[in-house]
Amino acid sequence: MATARTANPALMIGMNNPTNGQLRGQTKSAGQQSGLFSVGQQPSVTQKQTTIPQSSGGIKFGDDWKKCLELPPKDHRVKTSDVTSTKGNEFEDYCLKRELLMGIFEMGWEKPSPIQEESIPIALSGRDILARAKNGTGKSGAYLIPLLERIDLKKDHIQVHVVIATPGRILDLIKKGVAKVDRVQMMVMDEADKLLSQDFVILIEDIISFLARDRQILLYSATFPISVQKFMAKHLKKPYEINLMEELTLKGITQYYAYVTERQKVHCLNTLFSRLQINQSIIFCNSTQRVELLAKKITQLGYSCFYIHAKMMQEYRNRVFHDFRNGLCRNLVCTDLFTRGIDIQAVNVVINFDFPKSAETYLHRIGRSGRFGHLGLAINLITSDDRYNLKTIEDQLVTDIKPIPGSIDKSLYVAEFHSVDQEEEEDEQR
Incomplete structure (x- = not known):
């Protein structure tokens, strides 16, 4: 997996030294004493990193596999309807691989958000998607879960093993023959409004020309300018459109x-x-x-x-x-x-x-x-x-x-x- 630099939008294919930005003042509190972590401690919500296992670790069919999970501390904070206004689906409803479900739960994800409910089953069906949802409502999970579900670890090529890259870098690797993408099944464009701006759209269209004709394209963003609509008309096949943006700013x-x-x-x-x-x-x-x-x-x-x-x-x-x-x-x-x-x-x-x-x-x-x-x-x-x-x-x-x-x-x-x-x-x- 190649990781994208944070300076640029990413596209997924397949599926105390002042020079280093760390300036430290004295330990003066900023009106932040009551019940909160101090400098040097962890934030209130643990950022748990997990690796989805390649196998079920000896868990047999019929075992209560949920008892084997290493769950992070439960998040009891109140959530707004941006993420709670759901149909009541569970992650188990999507017939996902057990290893993937284990990873989802061990990340602390309990139930799918509205964008995940709308997106996951459609993405699993292989259909193109144009999805618009607010920042911070679960868009990453909406495409990562179906992407990971469709990976066949027995196949040793990019299909979705997954490549994450900026457009210029992956195009360079494709043209050099390092990244072979002719069997890629899924291409995801997160922050699609940026990736399809005039700075990147020519590169994106060049990348698409190397993909298989039956590839699936998923577009996700909070804003969809006219450039996205033009691209959709040209490259997406009867896309399923999702719009969860009755208002633009987060309720919370x-x-x-x-x-x-x-x-x-x-x-x-x-x-x-x-x-x-x-x-x-x-x-x-x-x-x-x-x-x-x-x-x-x-x-x-x-x-x-x-x-x-x-x-x-x-x-x-x-x-x-x-x-x-x-x-x-x-x-x-x-x-x-x-x-x-x-x-x-x-x-x-x-x-x-x-x-x-x-x-x-x-x-x-x-x-x-x-x-x-x-x-x-x-x-x-x-x-x-x-x-x-x-x-x-x-x-x-x-x-x-x-x-x-x-x-x-x-x-x-x-x-x-x-x-x-x-x-x-x-x-x-x-």
């Missing part, structure tokens, strides 16, 4: 803006750190230079901070991502390199230190919190130059970004302050 994310001058931004950020109960936060800037400068400022204020951007060496980016994901630091400053495909369950606050230029970028940024139906907070620092852009993005996403109050209710973004009883009461009111 509360959005605020703070009107500030450029000089006030760092002071405002310091105030947020002292008043919010942050589990982990991602802070976005619009340039690599501003990322490094802000990370330095944050450490000078006494808070632990990592940073990541596209100009860093890949090995440093990998290390920063790994350590942040494992809870070794509370705050991460980054560019839009980190807006897509990043799933860190412990992130409950996203801060746009620099406001983005487009609604698409804004949507992907704030989608880094509130993952899989959980609660999150998005705070935007707005200068006078951003005020028209703020209104435009609100209108395009049909969402409401409110002025930040003097005190933010913790039940909006801190799991332990949001009870099941409160959720039921809110549902009744709606």
Whole structure:
């Protein structure tokens, strides 16, 4: 398996050194003492890594194989209807291989989300799919589960053993004869809107020309511009269309803006750190230079901070991502390199230190919190130059970004302050 760099969208075929982005301040807490992990500890939700076994480890037919599972701690956090509004299906309903089911459950996945319910049986049937669903609602599982199910480990070629790559790299390997894709059964394009933009679409069409004529193509994204529709008409055969985007933003994310001058931004950020109960936060800037400068400022204020951007060496980016994901630091400053495909369950606050230029970028940024139906907070620092852009993005996403109050209710973004009883009461009111 070849892994894609985080700097670029990926396509699936087959199926404390300032130079490394790790700046550490003093152990000053950022208003985050109560019931939360401190710097150096693991986040509240364990990021369990698992390998799907090649065999059932001696489990015989009729055995209660579920008793042999090594399950992660159960996640009792309240989830929104983005992931709970299902038909009631179970993963066992899809007649998946036992080894795959074991891997699914050991990852902590209990029931399929709406996008997984819609997608998995159709993908298993071999039909092309065009699927649109919100960030953080289970799109990766929607295509990975059927992809893994269809792998025949006895066949020693890419069919789906799986290749994960950026378009330019896999095309280079194909043309050199290293990657032989003539027997590929399935091609998945995650973040399809990006992969089918003018930067990549010629490469994608070139790759498709090397695939078998009866290949299956699956497209997944939160946004589908006209470029995706043109590609679909040309290359997909009677695709099954899934649209779970009645609204664009996640239900669990509360959005605020703070009107500030450029000089006030760092002071405002310091105030947020002292008043919010942050589990982990991602802070976005619009340039690599501003990322490094802000990370330095944050450490000078006494808070632990990592940073990541596209100009860093890949090995440093990998290390920063790994350590942040494992809870070794509370705050991460980054560019839009980190807006897509990043799933860190412990992130409950996203801060746009620099406001983005487009609604698409804004949507992907704030989608880094509130993952899989959980609660999150998005705070935007707005200068006078951003005020028209703020209104435009609100209108395009049909969402409401409110002025930040003097005190933010913790039940909006801190799991332990949001009870099941409160959720039921809110549902009744709606």
